[in-house]
Amino acid sequence: MPRPIVARIHAAAMRHNLNVASRAAPRSKVWAVVKANAYGHGLARASRAFDAADGLALIEVDGALRLRDLGWRKPVLLLEGFFDESDLPELAAREIEFAIHCHEQIDMLEKARLDRQVDVHLKMNSGMNRLGFQPDQYRDAYQRLQAIPAVRSITLMMHFANADDPANAAMPVAEQIRRFDAASSGLEGRRSLANSAAVLGHPELAADWVRPGVMLYGGTPGGKTAEQFGLQPAMTLESEIIGVQRIRAGDAVGYGSRFVADKDMTIGVVAGGYADGYPRHAPAGTPVMVGGRRTRIVGRVSMDMITVDLTELPDAGFGSKVELWGRHIPIDEVAGAAGTIGYELMCALAPRVAVIED
Numbered sequence: 001m002p003r004p005i006v007a008r009i010h011a012a013a014m015r016h017n018l019n020v021a022s023r024a025a026p027r028s029k030v031w032a033v034v035k036a037n038a039y040g041h042g043l044a045r046a047s048r049a050f051d052a053a054d055g056l057a058l059i060e061v062d063g064a065l066r067l068r069d070l071g072w073r074k075p076v077l078l079l080e081g082f083f084d085e086s087d088l089p090e091l092a093a094r095e096i097e098f099a100i101h102c103h104e105q106i107d108m109l110e111k112a113r114l115d116r117q118v119d120v121h122l123k124m125n126s127g128m129n130r131l132g133f134q135p136d137q138y139r140d141a142y143q144r145l146q147a148i149p150a151v152r153s154i155t156l157m158m159h160f161a162n163a164d165d166p167a168n169a170a171m172p173v174a175e176q177i178r179r180f181d182a183a184s185s186g187l188e189g190r191r192s193l194a195n196s197a198a199v200l201g202h203p204e205l206a207a208d209w210v211r212p213g214v215m216l217y218g219g220t221p222g223g224k225t226a227e228q229f230g231l232q233p234a235m236t237l238e239s240e241i242i243g244v245q246r247i248r249a250g251d252a253v254g255y256g257s258r259f260v261a262d263k264d265m266t267i268g269v270v271a272g273g274y275a276d277g278y279p280r281h282a283p284a285g286t287p288v289m290v291g292g293r294r295t296r297i298v299g300r301v302s303m304d305m306i307t308v309d310l311t312e313l314p315d316a317g318f319g320s321k322v323e324l325w326g327r328h329i330p331i332d333e334v335a336g337a338a339g340t341i342g343y344e345l346m347c348a349l350a351p352r353v354a355v356i357e358d
């Protein structure tokens with residue numbers, strides 16, 4: 001028998017969430033973002049669940065080729081473009097679109113002398129200061145691309161730093177839009193701007209294409225909870241209680257004896273730990289569901305086990321079902337307790353966890 005920890009992936013929730021994105025941006029086409037193994041949900045599975053999307057976007061070159069092998073015929077986009085010029089002929093042959101964010105990539109594209117045309121997405125650094133051309137270099141880059149015979153189309157692309165926090169004083173959404181509009185005005189091409197936070201929070205910025213990621217998996221991009229946005233969790237991480245300890249006031253639990261009982265308690269041991277992707281930094285008090293009831297973890301998360309408080313759950317014991325996150329315990333709540341975001345927990349689901357689709 002395998003260990004009792006499993007991740008259930010809810011394909012119907014993924015379809016529902018894609019619909020939420022489409023309804024929020026009714027005049028836009030949708031790139032469903034499936035990087036990082038579809039945020040831990042499985043690339044092949046996501047390509048089926050998102051069959052209504054207009055295209056799939058990701059970071060990994062091998063993943064893009066795999067989507068073609070899986071029979072995905074609609075557009076595929078590499079959000080950071082290619083990393084090595086040796087990839088270019090195959091990307092062109094398999095009709096994979098890619099971002100261009102720096103002059104070095106344009107140099108490679110010029111040299112490649114491709115015999116198939118490509119669709120490129122010219123990225124502007126409109127204030128986030130990660131990838132992209134500065135606004136004052138954008139037109140130059142555009143013209144260099146236009147002069148390459150193998151370039152069939154240029155989409156104008158940027159990314160928001162604070163779409164979940166529009167008033168962020170260091171770089172407000174409005175300032176990024178102002179820079180983008182000024183530097184791209186008059187340039188022909190479709191516009192692609194919005195991640196999940198912008199789709200949900202700024203539908204007026206949806207433009208020609210939107211690029212939702214985390215919302216498709218039922219995670220919140222920030223601002224409100226996933227439930228408030230009408231999103232359904234796409235992953236439930238469940239396990240079972242594999243041991244029970246009755247401890248006395250003053251007894252300590254786990255490595256470092258970080259949790260000391262202030263009364264007599266019943267402790268359940270869950271099969272699952274940081275080697276499964278549960279965050280080691282989750283503190284005592286992080287919510288967990290046992291036998292259908294909400295309780296909390298206590299003590300340090302270890303590699304293969306998590307200890308939980310069963311004191312008020314007299315019906316719980318060996319074999320009780322545990323939900324670490326999912327339909328009842330929002331992944332964002334666990335992430336928040338551990339000082340991170342739902343994105344990271346989804347992506348960190350470990351390969352040793354069995355995955356079941358339901």
Ligand SMILES: *Cc1c(COP(=O)(O)O)cnc(C)c1O
Nearest residue numbers: 033079195196211212213214221
């Ligand atoms: C990851 C990514 C997205 C999706 O972001 P979410 O916050 O998950 O919606 C969109 N655009 C680009 C360029 C990305 O890298």
